[in-house]
Amino acid sequence: MELLESIINRRTHRESFLDENISTVHLNHLIEAARWAPSPFNVQPWHLVVITTSQKKRAIGKLTANAIIEQFGDPEFLDDNSRWMRSSIEEWVDCEDGVLLQDQVNVPVGLSKPSVLKPVIKHASHFSKLGKFGGGKPAEETENLINCAPMLLAISMDRNRKPPGAGHLRWMWLGMGAMIQNILLAATELKIGSQFISAAIERTSDREKLSKILDLPSWHEVISLLRIGYLEKHNANENTTRSFRSVRRKTTDFVSYETYSQKKADEIKESSPA
Amino acid sequence: MELLESIINRRTHRESFLDENISTVHLNHLIEAARWAPSPFNVQPWHLVVITTSQKKRAIGKLTANAIIEQFGDPEFLDDNSRWMRSSIEEWVDCEDGVLLQDQVNVPVGLSKPSVLKPVIKHASHFSKLGKFGGGKPAEETENLINCAPMLLAISMDRNRKPPGAGHLRWMWLGMGAMIQNILLAATELKIGSQFISAAIERTSDREKLSKILDLPSWHEVISLLRIGYLEKHNANENTTRSFRSVRRKTTDFVSYETYSQKKADEIKESSPA
Numbered sequence A, B: 001m002e003l004l005e006s007i008i009n010r011r012t013h014r015e016s017f018l019d020e021n022i023s024t025v026h027l028n029h030l031i032e033a034a035r036w037a038p039s040p041f042n043v044q045p046w047h048l049v050v051i052t053t054s055q056k057k058r059a060i061g062k063l064t065a066n067a068i069i070e071q072f073g074d075p076e077f078l079d080d081n082s083r084w085m086r087s088s089i090e091e092w093v094d095c096e097d098g099v100l101l102q103d104q105v106n107v108p109v110g111l112s113k114p115s116v117l118k119p120v121i122k123h124a125s126h127f128s129k130l131g132k133f134g135g136g137k138p139a140e141e142t143e144n145l146i147n148c149a150p151m152l153l154a155i156s157m158d159r160n161r162k163p164p165g166a167g168h169l170r171w172m173w174l175g176m177g178a179m180i181q182n183i184l185l186a187a188t189e190l191k192i193g194s195q196f197i198s199a200a201i202e203r204t205s206d207r208e209k210l211s212k213i214l215d216l217p218s219w220h221e222v223i224s225l226l227r228i229g230y231l232e233k234h235n236a237n238e239n240t241t242r243s244f245r246s247v248r249r250k251t252t253d254f255v256s257y258e259t260y261s262q263k264k265a266d267e268i269k270e271s272s273p274a
């Protein structure tokens, strides 16, 4: 696959994967991609814990489910959520950002019309207070996805591998992000799907619980958790299923020249395209 | 280029680039790669400022030079530096991490023997206190590289585009790292070299100065600064020049199974390689 193709085709997969183990060859390919990421002063602060046993998956699934239930009881989370949750493809394409609610949870038929769904999303914290909905169902769905995933990848950062400079933590985080992107891109090429499971590690207390599950030393911090597995054949080939859509802001919205607000690049326009 | 090839061949380039503008087509390719990065709740918090005028480059070059000079006067920086600075290729390959001093600065001939260089690096803060060396030369070299680069890319993060959840800043940073990696990989394929210039933005005060130069709004924070340009032909093709070497830790050093310290993956070994 061409690089830009992998970059554009990489998607977040929120459905179940094929019931098939990731082959050693493919796992090694993902690890080799991770290995060559850049990091400040080449400190390579990362550690990967590959999880395939159902005992560990179940422990992580339970941790995640609890975290999701608590998120749904937190008005601030729900309000922030409203800002990015889209109730229809039209709205999503129009906004050019955020996520489609239908991609996140199975929406009950009675709520699926955008005209009904939109106000529910907007006033989620209100409905939650009234006890009208909770995180039970999404928590259960996610727990199930975790338990059934062929593989989880827990990614930690070794705080002792710190580069010089006041900004060292910033550069370590960027390096971690680059490393994860390498994994996601390599996975795309192998028709391996992936999903971040961030709910499990939003809060310090949950990260500590996960550290215990993984037996991480005290100088390691959990940075990311991924669900990984082979994609259904139709997922891997088509652009029409739930998991194969996404939107992005227009280039002109996030690129400027010389200063933040200067939108035209006369100098660059004059150079001849290769 | 194959994806894994781009991932492995991507290098940090600390030498001058060809005196040739980045073409619009190529710039758009880098931007398109950035655009499709993943981000939490698809908030896409990034903004890119493309810099090609010598006025802006000079302002950033000066900011960087000052920052480097101050770094060289900071004993803590120099001590942290010693840990990751390698005095010979042999030492570097053996350590599997850190950076080669000769790749960072032009080492004076009198110091170039590893047996001389190693203790100098180790006791850098001591030598610095004695006034035996300062950041003048590296500062000047870097300033010059910045002034002569065909393009700088300043990357900022919009704090207002914050996703829900206690860990939101963490996820934003990982997304920024993924986005930058997309740019670096796309550049590799186009034989465009790149270098992070982090010295300019290690400290809050310097980031604020850079924000002023770029006229960033208050809710934006500078995250990264890249020097970008076409590579010399020999750089682009050979693996032997200063800029085309790197080392990495062995896979077994940073991958484990089920828990942090478990090194064998019996389950995975049993699955048949594809």
Ligand SMILES: Cc1cc2nc3c(=O)[nH]c(=O)nc-3n(C[C@H](O)[C@H](O)[C@H](O)COP(=O)(O)O)c2cc1C
Pocket (backbone or CB within 6 Å): A036, A037, A038, A039, A040, A041, A042, A043, A170, A171, A172, A174, A175, A178, B010, B011, B012, B014, B098, B099, B195, B196, B197, B198, B199, B245, B246
């Ligand atoms: C966030 C970040 C900041 C970095 N800052 C600098 C920098 O200021 N100057 C520099 O020469 N290299 C910088 N690097 C590059 C690393 O030194 C480089 O990635 C590492 O030594 C591995 O070498 P490679 O990129 O050639 O594989 C940075 C890398 C990252 C990820």
Ligand SMILES: Cc1cc2nc3c(=O)[nH]c(=O)nc-3n(C[C@H](O)[C@H](O)[C@H](O)COP(=O)(O)O)c2cc1C
Pocket (backbone or CB within 6 Å): A010, A011, A012, A014, A098, A099, A195, A196, A197, A198, A199, A245, A246, B036, B037, B038, B039, B040, B041, B042, B043, B170, B171, B172, B174, B175, B178
């Ligand atoms: C650091 C980070 C954390 C994320 N956490 C989650 C998550 O917990 N659950 C999830 O379904 N998607 C998560 N995502 C995926 C984003 O929602 C996704 O990248 C974005 O919506 C764009 O869609 P795409 O990845 O399909 O292009 C995360 C992404 C990043 C970069």
